[in-house]
Amino acid sequence: MGLDKAYLDIxxxxxxxxxxxxxxxxxxQFAMSLMKAENRERFKADENGYLDEWAMTDDQKQGxxxxxxxxxxxxxxxxxFLAKIGATDGKNYVQIVSSMTENDEHAxxxxxxxxxxxxxxxxYLHEWADENTDEATNESKGDN
Amino acid sequence: MAKITxxxxxxxxxxxxxxxxxxxxxxxxxxxxxxxxxxxxxxMAENPPDVVILVFNDHANAFSLEMVPTFALGMSASxxxxxxxxxxxxxxxxxxxxxxxxxxxxxxxxxxxxxTLVNDIPVDHGCTVPLxxxxxxxxxxxxxxxxxxxxxxxxxxPSGKRxxxxxxxxxxAVESFDEDLDVQIWGTGGMSHQLQGQRAGLINEPWxxxxxxxxxADPELQAAMDHVDYVREAGSEGIExxxxxxxxxxxxxxxxxxEPVEVHRHYHVPASNTAAGQLILEDSR
Numbered sequence: 001m002g003l004d005k006a007y008l009d010i011x012x013x014x015x016x017x018x019x020x021x022x023x024x025x026x027x028x029q030f031a032m033s034l035m036k037a038e039n040r041e042r043f044k045a046d047e048n049g050y051l052d053e054w055a056m057t058d059d060q061k062q063g064x065x066x067x068x069x070x071x072x073x074x075x076x077x078x079x080x081f082l083a084k085i086g087a088t089d090g091k092n093y094v095q096i097v098s099s100m101t102e103n104d105e106h107a108x109x110x111x112x113x114x115x116x117x118x119x120x121x122x123x124y125l126h127e128w129a130d131e132n133t134d135e136a137t138n139e140s141k142g143d144n
Numbered sequence: 145m146a147k148i149t150x151x152x153x154x155x156x157x158x159x160x161x162x163x164x165x166x167x168x169x170x171x172x173x174x175x176x177x178x179x180x181x182x183x184x185x186x187x188m189a190e191n192p193p194d195v196v197i198l199v200f201n202d203h204a205n206a207f208s209l210e211m212v213p214t215f216a217l218g219m220s221a222s223x224x225x226x227x228x229x230x231x232x233x234x235x236x237x238x239x240x241x242x243x244x245x246x247x248x249x250x251x252x253x254x255x256x257x258x259x260t261l262v263n264d265i266p267v268d269h270g271c272t273v274p275l276x277x278x279x280x281x282x283x284x285x286x287x288x289x290x291x292x293x294x295x296x297x298x299x300x301x302p303s304g305k306r307x308x309x310x311x312x313x314x315x316x317a318v319e320s321f322d323e324d325l326d327v328q329i330w331g332t333g334g335m336s337h338q339l340q341g342q343r344a345g346l347i348n349e350p351w352x353x354x355x356x357x358x359x360x361a362d363p364e365l366q367a368a369m370d371h372v373d374y375v376r377e378a379g380s381e382g383i384e385x386x387x388x389x390x391x392x393x394x395x396x397x398x399x400x401x402x403e404p405v406e407v408h409r410h411y412h413v414p415a416s417n418t419a420a421g422q423l424i425l426e427d428s429r
Contacts, residue, residue: 081208
């Protein structure tokens with residue numbers, strides 16, 4: 001019997017469930033280690049060396065090097081853990097969050113001031129697939 | 145005897161704390177948000193609690209993936225603000241109430257809730273931002289705090305119904321504590337927001353406002369809502385709103401008492417990536 005994962009039908013969203021947590025355990029624990037100031041310094045001084053201390057996959061390590069948060073979400077990362085990588089880079093949540101969307105930081109901030117991203121057209125996978133073909137997941141709606 | 149006197153509901157957006165810590169609350173971006181908090185602070189000054197039972201979620205600060213407790217209760221005499229990666233917030237140490245914690249643990253576990261009891265944990269913005277919102281910037285927090293930490297980060301999280309029932313059990317525990325204490329219970333998190341993926345930035349004001357209405361008028365109906373509906377309508381992090389149901393469950397009307405009285409409501413978009421909401425309900429007496 002399969003489990004009910006109704007949330008897989010929501011576009012542009014990765015639910016951090018127990019399967020994702022299993023996939024991302026070492027990635028998230030690495031990110032968690034950046035809570036400590038001395039680890040942030042060690043990571044900044046030698047990213048590759050620091051990453052090699054963790055039992056992460058090569059894809060996960062590359063995702064960290066690229067600061068590709070969408071990729072890291074798909075590889076089992078959770079946003080609250082991943083945010084510590086952003087914090088180590090001196091980024092705030094608006095900068096971290098906007099990097100996962102079609103908007104740059106300024107456009108994202110404007111969108112939020114104007115009421116945020118509307119749920120209209122953003123509730124179901126098919127709403128994104130209908131709108132566009134191959135780039136559907138990158139062409140979300142930033143209007144409101 | 146200890147009494148639950150009120151419930152407070154509020155977002156706990158980190159940027160709200162940062163704005164206060166850096167003295168930015170008068171800036172045009174933040175001014176309307178903080179103006180809306182004034183009435184709540186005035187009410188709080190007139191209705192100071194001895195203890196706040198503060199329901200929030202940890203955001204990968206006290207708990208890594210080594211342990212993911214669904215419901216955790218803080219047992220300590222004090223809790224330090226966490227360094228979440230940007231350095232710890234410059235706010236006072238949060239002081240606990242070990243005796244009431246011990247009583248709640250005993251009562252609530254015997255009431256069929258398998259709480260995880262925790263000591264020596266740091267508290268993150270989920271705990272300190274609501275304190276800043278309600279109390280401003282005092283030298284010491286003016287009351288004791290008992291953290292109730294709910295997992296809403298790793299799915300599955302507890303159901304709305306389970307959260308409401310936990311609130312009822314906490315009320316039974318508090319009201320059987322043999323010491324005169326004015327106890328408030330605060331449910332925090334939300335409102336609509338999504339911090340991850342291409343859909344990040346989602347806000348749903350009509351849904352948030354309807355949620356507040358249901359929280360007051362029909363919490364049992366709200367408690368029956370599926371998680372997926374929170375995520376679809378209010379964003380992947382909007383699911384934090386189930387924690388408001390813990391506080392709501394502790395109100396008298398769900399224990400055959402009178403209806404609570406709404407004394408304040410505030411809603412503002414945006415606070416960083418989030419819709420900020422606030423609600424204060426006095427218990428019927």
